[in-house]
Amino acid sequence: MKKSVFLGAATVAGLLAVAVSAQASTLDDVKARGELICGVNTGLTGFGAPDANGNYQGFDVAICQAVAAAVLGDPAAVKYVPTTGETRFTALASGEVDMLARNSTWTFSRDNDLKLDFVAVNYYDGQGFMVHKDLGVSSAKELDGATICIQTGTTTELNLADFFKANGMSYTPVTVADDSEAQRQYLAGACDAFTTDASGLAATRATLPDAENHIILPEIISKEPLGPVVRHGDNNWGDIVRWTYYALVTAEEKGITQANLDETAATSTDPETRRLLGVDGDLGAMMGLDAEWAKRAIAANGNYGEIFASTIGEATPIGLARGLNALWTQGGLQYAPPFR
Amino acid sequence: MSNNNASFVRTEMLGSQEPPTSERGAIKWVRENLFSSALNSILTLLGVAAIYLIISGSLPWFLHGVWNASSMGECRQIVADNYGEGASGACWAMIHERWHQYMFGFYPRELYWRPVTAFALMIVSLAPVLYYNNRRTDTVMTGVVSVLLMLALWGVNTPGSVFAAVFLLFAVIVAVARVAPKYLVWVTILFPAVGFLLLWGGSVWSPVGAMAGFVLIGITYSLTKDRLGVPVGTGVGVIIASIWWLFIQSHVTGPLASAMNLGFEKVDSDQFGGFLLAFVIGVTAISASLPVGILLALGRRSDMPLIKALSVGFIEFIRGVPLITMLFTASLLLQYFLPPQTKFDLILRVIILVTVFSAAYIAEVIRGGLAALPKGQYEAADALGLDYWQAQRLIIMPQALKISIPGIVSSFIGLFKDTTLVALVGLADPLQGITKIVRADINWKGIYWEPYIFVGLIFFVVCFSMSRYSMYLENKLKRDHR
Amino acid sequence: MAIAATTPKETFRLSMLIYDTRYRSYTIQFVVLVLFVAFLAWLLNNTIINLAAKDKDINFSFLFQRAGYDLDQQLIPYTNDSTHGRALFVGLLNTLIVAVFGCFFATIIGVVAGVLRLSHNWVVSRLMTVYVETFRNIPLLLWIILAFVILSETAPSPRDFKVTDEMVAAGTEPAAHMILWDTVAITNRGTNIPMPYVDHHIGTLNFLDVPFNLTVAVALLIVLAGGYVNRIINRRAQVIQETTGVRPTTWWQSILVLFGPLVVYLWAMGLHWDLPVLGGFNFAGGINVAHSFTALLIAISLYTGAFIAEAVRGGILAISRGQTEAAFALGVRPGRTMQLVILPQALRVIIPPLISQYLNLTKNTTLGMAISYLDLKGTLGGITLNQTGRELECMLLMMAIYLTLSLIISSMMNVYNTAMKLKER
Secondary structure (H helix, E strand, O other), X not given: OHHHHHHHHHHHHHHXXXXXXXXXXXXXXXXHHOOEEEEEEOOEOOOEEEOOOOOEEOHHHHHHHHHHHHHHOOOOOEEEEEEOOOOHHHHHHOOOOOEEOOOOEOOHHHHHOOOEEEOOOOEEEOEEEEEEHHHOOOOHHHOOOEEEEEEOOOHHHHHHHHHHHHOOOOEEEEEEOOHHHHHHHHHHOOOOEEEEEHHHHHHHHHHOOOHHHEEEOOXXXXXXXXXXXXXXXXXXXXXXXXXXXHHHHHHHHHOOOOOOHHHHHHHXXXXXXXXXXXXXXXXHHHHOOOOOHHHHHHXXXXXXXXXXXXXXXXXXXXXXXXXXXXEHHHOOOEOOXXXX | OOOOOOOOOOOOOOOOOOOOHHHOHHHHHHHHHXXXXXXXXXXXXXXXXXXXXXXXXXXHHHHXXXXXXXXXXXXXXXXXXXXXXXXXXXXXXHHHHHHHHHHXXXXXHHHOHHHHHHHHHHHHHHHHHHOOOOHHHHHHHHHHHHHHHXXXXXXXXXXXXXXXXXXXXXXXXXXXXXXXXXXXXXXHHHHHHHHHHHHHOEEOHHHHHHHHHHHHHHHHHHHHHHHHOHHHHHHHHHHHHHHHHHHHHHHHHHHHHXXXXXXXXXXXXXXXXXXXXXXXXXXXHHHHHHHHHHHHHHHHOXXXXXXXXXXXXXXXHHHHOOHHHHHHHHHHHHXXXXXXXXXXXXXXXXXXXXXXXXXXXXXXXXXXXXXXXXXXHHHHHHHOOOOHHHHHHHHHHXXXXXXXXXXXXXHHHHHHHHHXXXXXXXXXXXXXXXXXXXXXXXXXXXXXXXXXXXXXXXXXXXXXXXXXXXXXXXXXXXXXXX | OHHHHHOOOOOOOOOHHHHOHHHHHHHHHHXXXXXXXXXXXXXXXXXXXXXXXXXXXXXXXXXXXXXXXXXXXXXXXXXXXXXXXXXXXXXXXXXHHHHHHHHHHHHHHHHHHHHHHOOOOHHHHHHHXXXXXXXXXXXXXXXXHHHHHHHHHHOOOHHHHOOOHHHHHHOOOXXXXXXXXXXXXXXXXXXXXXXXXXXXXXXXXXXXXXXEEHHHHHHHHHHHHHHHHHXXXXXXXXXXXXXXXXXXXXXXXXXXXXXXXXXXXXXXXXXXXXXXXXXXXXXXOOEEEOHHXXXXXXXXXXHXXXXXXXXXXXXXXXXXXXXXXXXXXXXXXXXXXXXXXXXXXXXXXXXXXXXXXXXXXXXXXXXXXXXXXXXXXXXXXXXXXXXXXXXXXXXXXXHHHHHHHHHHHHHHHHHHHHHHOOXXX
């Protein structure tokens, strides 16, 4: 009797004690800590992986470094937290990481139901198929009845199911745990086709010993806008990540590179360039940063085009073409709103 | 006898005849051990065939191994050059280049001496528990550990001054083991603080402050136990220590640190990886779970129904769910159960949950030890007029724990193997975490067997030697009981 | 209160709650209860605050929403239009089937290895020692991955089975063959085994959208009934043996009762086997068993088998040598001694560790995650969690299910253990 009364009382007391504490802003947290905590992939060639000395490098990682440079003035002031497909959004939502720069697709339900904010798209991707040349298949529409290797826990498997359903075809999924496992299974012939984001396919194909025997089918069956993610509700922090990224894109558009950065800042007459680099106006203060934030972000790893070229571009072993990720002026989709 | 001159009687014995060829030497052994019956012959042939198949299938691959190359492609090229197109060979060059990541993860390279020294100290700190203060074994053991440590330190390019300091420290330890082995227990008592300091670095004062809390518990306990009894006395001690840890410690250690800045360079736990991580998780969880496990085991045998019900419920719940769910709880759920703004890093959360997990298993091991004690021991304690805690402390626990050591060691082996699962929540364990990182490097994309063989071999060596040691201990303890 | 009644008249003072050992236990229990409830309340409170801060709720309705993903092994009908709840169920069945088969094979492997390790045959006993020690001392995760890789790397591709017209003309053989009289095809995509198929169906019963095949159910009933009749026959034989000393020959009756009705039934229903046939990209027909299942099963059986072997060896060694000597003195052959004298006694020592190995095996099936075996962890705790983002609900549900499974297994085995116990007077 006593026990149940007490239990009830304690529960009620617990319920009454509910009080939502106001969360401090992420920007203040980061500044106080002197370090940006960035959620990255546990290892994805070209996009984010540690090298032999444990330094993270890659296309996604460069965004973290740019934000750290903009906010803290030091691109190295980043702590990388490797996240898996299952733990990434929880790590972000729980405040374990300040931002996520980890090939995550922007979808409606993630944006709304998971209470996340996708601030920008740093890589426009799409799901494709890779097959052995001697399979004699030239289109994804001919894959009826095929066995397909697919990574679990991602949007890819939903897209695959939708694509085959829409075309009235059947398939056997071979689920694999990660990218390198998928590659091994595909090479061993455990599946007829390997499906993942086209960038991943190209990266995989580039490292195969017999790349010429494998083809990537022309169909892209989904839209995969990949981009940095922040928590819902802290708009200022979201703005900082978003505009740091746009600063990199605008820098490419304006021809500002790591090499000519100081020179441009000193000599440029273009009003937007001057505003961007903090020579004129006070754009940084509007976000709670100083005037030279964008200059530091660009200095970290160069502009968008330079980052692309040095991590995943055609000169690297991964050899991705710009494609959709070219600037809008060159027929691509990368388009930054004006700095004004 | 000697005066018997009959010629038909032998005067001396004949030497014994050689046994027939089928009954001696290798042939006898083969007959008895390999072909004693039809079934046995078949089994032998099958066994030999299995061994032959395994060796013939994998030996060329091992023999064609390449030790010096900078990428997978180069490895393939070298094998093709040396053994012809189509030959397959291992690419050990990857291990050669990345072994340090398998051992230490991303721990700063110039600080490798710290985990190595901590590991050696850990083995020394086990001495009082496992060797029962035997002067000879203690000396031999500490001596061997010191020599191995010096070799390892030399291997990881330790700076000279550090080398000298560690050498001095271990010289002292060996001397203590030689002269007064019972003082080695101080290494055990201080190891948690020292180990923490060596691995994570930071100011000396925070582990000192943490240890001070335990000293407070001890003082309160000895002052109050006669008046309040053991449980209440300990409870008061824990409350006082908690007040110290939560509210006072930072105010004392902070000024101390600024006044006298002693300490090591800080290393964040996200830089831990490989076997270092496996050992940190395994050792911390097992040692932290020992006290909890003892309490749970006593609780399970308690006369108080509520205590018993809670202990049984806890133990059975934990033993009923897979470790993976505990790890995912650490990575996904723990933040729901803790006050907002509480920030632990993932490794700490994993250690906490793994500790909770192993506490349930240790509790069962110790319960087994308690059950194995003859009932006479309990009755003797009662007859002497000892109360419950005195009996536990003086009679029951020393014996029960001794019996449980092999069980605890095998729990540790199991847990150590299970630390490979932390890869599934994104930590850099040696088996999958580090291997994945290596494979993400464009140079080593496509490497498959080598990392698994390397990691598997190390696991085997560590676990096998531990299990052999625990078997030896078991035999020794059995003899003690007779 | 019982204690208070038996105590001689001594007035109760409040201080006795601390100083009197009779009452102290009440104080301690009360304090522990208060602390425990406070702890629970604290956890609950934190959870509510955290959920509110993240603007989330606890809601299991996602279980009834469309899952949208495909699974490569399903024991009950499932498509990507099915609900997350059904995906959970498919995953649970996948867990169970590995656990059941795993326990079965692990027991066989373990008993054989445990007995052979004590064999006088040097090669065999050493081989078994190497097997047991290797498997016990290397993480299961590694074995699972290795088994998986070996299966998919060494098995031939379906293309290798193809017999083309040119090959027939040239008289060459295809690179790979089906095994077991062309009934089983092991390819690098999975193992194709024949599927039993009947012409005349009794029908299916749909229960909660799960179809129960009545033809199979009737077959099971016949087998059970046969077993029951067989028991009666044996008991009768036992009675006759005890009264007359002569055991009547019953083996032909047993065989007739056990298999006769089943054979007749299956013949009447028109049983035939649907064999795997090469077609298009892959083998069609039969049942395709994914390598993730096979690899997990092999690895987990061998791994647990090594532990069971140790338990069996320990059990056999625990039986005193006098038992063997007594049996030999009676003229019993070594094999029969093991079977009739040693193993039945050793069983009592073996069963408790065996139970915990079965529990471990069931829990270890979650490691199938490393090779993407879609068990409960793969569906509910993997893809569903990932797609819906409801980690709290998914993890709690998963823990509850595993806990229930473990409790069921341990209680069933405990019942068996009690039944097997030495009946001491």
